[in-house]
Amino acid sequence: MTRLSRRQFIQHNLWLAGSLWFPGTVDAGKPLKETLQQLLQGQKPTPHPGVGLITPTTAESRMAVPIKIDCQLKQTDFMAVLVENNPNPLVARINLNPKIMAPYFRTRVRVLMDSTIIAIVRANGRYYSQHSKINVSKGCD
């Protein structure tokens, strides 16, 4: 029978206490759901490969992460960008004139924690989405 040393016992307890404590402090899923409901007014976006969302897998700086939405759908008149784990997930909402503007958009966003970036577009009155994961915890800043 192996006995725990005092050091191992304390380490084990600290590890247990930590694993119990941390999940409570991260409650990121709730604001995203509320924001999505406000934004889409109850409609559900369909994942669609025509909504091209291009992001880096690892960010150089979490203050300015370049993202690009290059949508292939016709009659796109609305685009939105959300970052899942930010305090306010909504970053930008854009209304476009589909006759004149191409559904193409590049910008830089803040990503405070590892997140999923969600792009939502509206084409012909229906909502389509695309998402991409991004890692910022290995960055330089």
Place this chain on the structure above:
Amino acid sequence: MQIEHRSKRYADGSVEVRLLMQASSALDTQAPWPKEYIQKFNLVLNGELIFEGRLEAGMAPDPFFVFRIRESSPGDSLQIAWLDTQGKKDQLHIRLP
């Protein structure tokens, strides 16, 4: 606030416009999560509203935008207007290439 712009016309007739807005020091946009930022950003081409953006605190410290105008002719006037959370607004007129 300062704004820098570059625009380029491609062979298919579309114009790509790049904008870099440098927020003034009155706004705390350099903070990790700012309280004051640019909240509205509109584009008007020849008197017609073509792009209406509502931005939140999650934009980068100096907002950077690239967009494409599909239908335009050389020399068209593009008006760029923005408004920040302090209520200051400003605008810029550019000519498309």
